[in-house]
Amino acid sequence: MNLVRVILTCMVALSAGVARAATVRDFVRIRGQGESVLQGIGLVVGLNGTGDGGKEMATIRPLAELLRRNEMPVASLVELANAKSAALVMVTCVIPREGAKPDDTFDARVSVINSATSLKGGELYIAPLTEPRPGGRVFGFAQGVVTIEDEKNPTTGVIPRGVRMVRGIQTTPPVEGVFELILENWYAGWTSANYIASQINDTYHLDTNPSVERIARVVDERTVRVVVPPEEKENAAAFISDVMQTLLDPRQFGLPAMVIANTKTGSIVVTGNVQISPAVITRDDLVLTTTLPPPVPTPQQPLVQT
Numbered sequence: 001m002n003l004v005r006v007i008l009t010c011m012v013a014l015s016a017g018v019a020r021a022a023t024v025r026d027f028v029r030i031r032g033q034g035e036s037v038l039q040g041i042g043l044v045v046g047l048n049g050t051g052d053g054g055k056e057m058a059t060i061r062p063l064a065e066l067l068r069r070n071e072m073p074v075a076s077l078v079e080l081a082n083a084k085s086a087a088l089v090m091v092t093c094v095i096p097r098e099g100a101k102p103d104d105t106f107d108a109r110v111s112v113i114n115s116a117t118s119l120k121g122g123e124l125y126i127a128p129l130t131e132p133r134p135g136g137r138v139f140g141f142a143q144g145v146v147t148i149e150d151e152k153n154p155t156t157g158v159i160p161r162g163v164r165m166v167r168g169i170q171t172t173p174p175v176e177g178v179f180e181l182i183l184e185n186w187y188a189g190w191t192s193a194n195y196i197a198s199q200i201n202d203t204y205h206l207d208t209n210p211s212v213e214r215i216a217r218v219v220d221e222r223t224v225r226v227v228v229p230p231e232e233k234e235n236a237a238a239f240i241s242d243v244m245q246t247l248l249d250p251r252q253f254g255l256p257a258m259v260i261a262n263t264k265t266g267s268i269v270v271t272g273n274v275q276i277s278p279a280v281i282t283r284d285d286l287v288l289t290t291t292l293p294p295p296v297p298t299p300q301q302p303l304v305q306t
Helices: 002-016 057-069 190-204 230-244
Strands: 028-030 036-045 087-095 105-112 123-130 138-145 156-165 178-183 216-220 223-227 258-262 267-271 279-283 286-290
Touching: 036 057, 036 138, 057 087, 087 123, 087 138, 105 123, 105 138, 123 156, 178 190, 190 216, 190 223, 190 230
Parallel strands: none
Antiparallel strands: 028 178, 036 087, 036 123, 087 105, 105 156, 123 138, 138 156, 178 223, 216 223, 258 267, 279 286
């Protein structure tokens, strides 16, 4: 349904020719603020004969240790020789650029390491997730039922909200008077960078004296450097938040006509002079039709925008 929602929103926006408000946050990130990846090794159990074979010692050993910790020790690994209900998996979790706080939950991804043929119907037993370096600290634990996203590739899957954080991850660097905004790759350009800097200056630079340096300055096609005004330094975080909410018109970016749809966030940005020709789009039982010229709204048949 996310794709359907994106298609509907996109067609309404384009056919109605409406310029939607966007903010600086939609196009940039703060330098030093990026995604983080946690990793771990775990066991998926409950598989219907599709797990690693009993000869996979890399799987049998942790399975035996799991039983021992739960007061069900096995006298010998031979007792697990016919075990095909467990699979050793790599577990990863991507933490978004906004960071994480304890008790936040995120999706986990699992991938078969050995000879298991399918993770369908399996459940990941509690697995610690660490930063990706030897001896890394534990930041969260993953656990839950595996969902297979691609039936043609059942050896990988996802556990929605299967990771619970026990330690926070701070991704926003401390600001000491200056911070830099990095344009996302598809918005990079001198025109777009200059436009963003200009909008920030017009919004927050209230001194009309031309000799006073503007607070936002373009460094290159992807970088805008912003100086925190002296009166804002005591509350720099609030100032940064305000800057990120500065309103922008993507049509001023000077970019080719593009429709950039992010199905994960549900956001759509239209750049350039985008036009949509008559078309029919089908998705399952849904059929969307566009016509030119667009119909004229009437009291009986108004154009509804959501």
